[in-house]
Amino acid sequence: MNTKEMINAVRENVGRVMIGRxxxxxxxxxxxxxxxxxxxxxxxxxxxxxxxxxxxxSIGCDFKRVQFTPDLLPSDITGIKYFNVKRAEFExxxxxxFTNILLADELNRATPKTQSGLLECMQESQVTIEGETHIxxxxxxxxxxxxxxxxxxxFPLPEAQIDRFLMKxxxxxxxxxxxxxxxxxxxxxxPLDSLxxxxxxxxxxxxxxxVGKVYVHRDLMGYISDIVSATRGKEGVALGATTRAAIAxxxxxxxxxxxxxxxHVIPDDIKALAVPVLAHRLMLKMSVNVKxxxxxNIIREIIGSVRVPTEDYExxxx
Numbered sequence: 001m002n003t004k005e006m007i008n009a010v011r012e013n014v015g016r017v018m019i020g021r022x023x024x025x026x027x028x029x030x031x032x033x034x035x036x037x038x039x040x041x042x043x044x045x046x047x048x049x050x051x052x053x054x055x056x057x058s059i060g061c062d063f064k065r066v067q068f069t070p071d072l073l074p075s076d077i078t079g080i081k082y083f084n085v086k087r088a089e090f091e092x093x094x095x096x097x098f099t100n101i102l103l104a105d106e107l108n109r110a111t112p113k114t115q116s117g118l119l120e121c122m123q124e125s126q127v128t129i130e131g132e133t134h135i136x137x138x139x140x141x142x143x144x145x146x147x148x149x150x151x152x153x154x155f156p157l158p159e160a161q162i163d164r165f166l167m168k169x170x171x172x173x174x175x176x177x178x179x180x181x182x183x184x185x186x187x188x189x190x191p192l193d194s195l196x197x198x199x200x201x202x203x204x205x206x207x208x209x210x211v212g213k214v215y216v217h218r219d220l221m222g223y224i225s226d227i228v229s230a231t232r233g234k235e236g237v238a239l240g241a242t243t244r245a246a247i248a249x250x251x252x253x254x255x256x257x258x259x260x261x262x263x264h265v266i267p268d269d270i271k272a273l274a275v276p277v278l279a280h281r282l283m284l285k286m287s288v289n290v291k292x293x294x295x296x297n298i299i300r301e302i303i304g305s306v307r308v309p310t311e312d313y314e315x316x317x318x
Contacts, residue, residue, distance in 0.1 A: 001199070003207040004261050009198040013058040017191045018051055020178040027169050027276060028055050028143070030255030032204065033211045036166025036248065037122050037142040039107075039157075039280065046171040048145040052103045053192060055143070059204060060197030061100035062137065068110040070155075074117030078127045079134075092129065097121050100137055100201065104144040108154045115161050118142065122164040139204055159239075159283060166248050167273070168280035207258075214254040215264040219309040224249050224270060230302045231282060237298065239283035249277045267308045275299045 001009065007029060014025045024040070028051075031038045040048045056063040066077060079095035096102060097118070107115065121127055125136045144165070146157070162168075174182060185191060224246050232240030253269040260269075279295040 001203060003210045003258060006199045006203050006207055007259055010055075010058050013195065013198045014051075014054050017054040017185075017195060018047065019182045019185065020174050021047065021051055021171070024051060024169050024171065025055065026256075026259055027167050028052075029259060030252055030273075031166045032059070032139060032141050033208045033258060034166065034251040034255045035125075035139070035141075035208070036251065037144070037164060039162070039165040039168040040143065040145045040171065041148050041168060042171040043149055044147055046173070048171060049103065049105055050192065051171070052101075052143040052145065054195065056101040056103070057192065057195050058198055059101070060200050061139065061204065063101045063103070064096040064099040065103040065105060066096050067105050068107050068114070070109060070111060072110045072114045074114050075129075077114070077117045078121065078129060081130055092132070092134070094134070095127075097127065098134075098136060100139055100141065102140075102142045104142055106146060107144040108146040108157055110155065112155055112158060115155070115157060119160060119164060139201070139208065162280055163242070163244060165280065166252060167276040169276050211255055211258045213263070214257050216250055216254060217264070217309075220253075220265055220267065220270065221250065223267060223306070223309050224253075226306045227270070227274060227302055228278070230306055231278065231298070234298055234302065236285050236287070236294070237282055238285045241278050241281045245278055245281045249273065252277050271303055274303050 010029060011022065011025055014021070018025070028038055030036070040052070042048055053063075053065075066072075075095065077095050077097050079093050079098065081090045081092050083089070084091045104118070121136060121140075122142055125138065125140050127134045127136065142165075147154070228241045228243075228246040228249070231237055234240065249270060250265075252273045253265045256269040256273055257263070257265045275296050279299050282295045282298065284294055284298075
């Protein structure tokens with residue numbers, strides 16, 4: 001199947017289990033097709049883990065889940081070398097990160113040392129243990145979850161860790177109609193138990209190559225740069241978005257265009273993803289950070305103030 005057919009098949013398959021999660025599903029698809037990772041933040045019981053498991057089962061890739069706890073060690077994620085007495089030599093035992101989709105459940109419950117075990121994995125798709133580098137499978141995607149309201153027994157993610165996530169998304173409460181439909185769907189059995197994959201690993205890699213070819217005009221690159229630059233001088237922001245954030249926004253916009261069946265990016269793609277891509281990367285001053293949704297509101301203000309290029313992009317398509 002082509003890229004558009006694959007995307008629609010995954011959307012439909014996830015929709016057989018999850019109700020009202022179309023936007024979150026699209027974010028996961030964008031991250032998967034652009035080599036990114038996603039942090040899902042919301043209260044317990046909002047469907048974070050269910051969405052991650054449903055998405056992973058829909059795409060026919062290797063999937064592993066790690067429940068992060070304070071006693072977890074970096075080697076529990078990356079793997080270890082042990083001495084094989086029979087062979088009289090050291091052998092490497094791969095950790096759960098040697099997979100395609102890794103669900104890092106409640107990531108902020110692990111210590112910073114353990115969290116740092118994911119940095120090289122997420123940024124460079126490799127693991128270095130005792131001086132030996134091991135390449136991770138492709139595609140590789142980390143879906144992490146965290147509870148924003150609990151502060152006992154948790155360790156806030158450091159800026160370097162947060163910056164590794166392409167997007168941070170939140171699960172919204174379902175409407176009354178959606179809630180009733182959820183109850184009906186889960187009345188007799190869990191639909192996830194009978195869910196089958198709708199695409200292969202090879203089809204995902206092929207689609208990722210197609211997304212990489214999506215065209216971004218130079219003026220739109222300038223638009224992205226203007227948005228990112230505006231975060232650095234914004235009132236209430238202690239540390240604005242970096243160059244990595246600009247690259248992430250461009251890649252995400254290319255993924256959004258592919259999901260919409262286009263071979264080129266338009267300004268609306270950038271606007272639609274500016275909040276999930278940039279908001280979590282801002283370090284706010286204490287006086288501002290106490291307000292719920294402060295970072296998201298700052299990005300929305302910037303989107304509303306930065307001039308949008310109005311050139312006719314059709315004539316610039318390759």
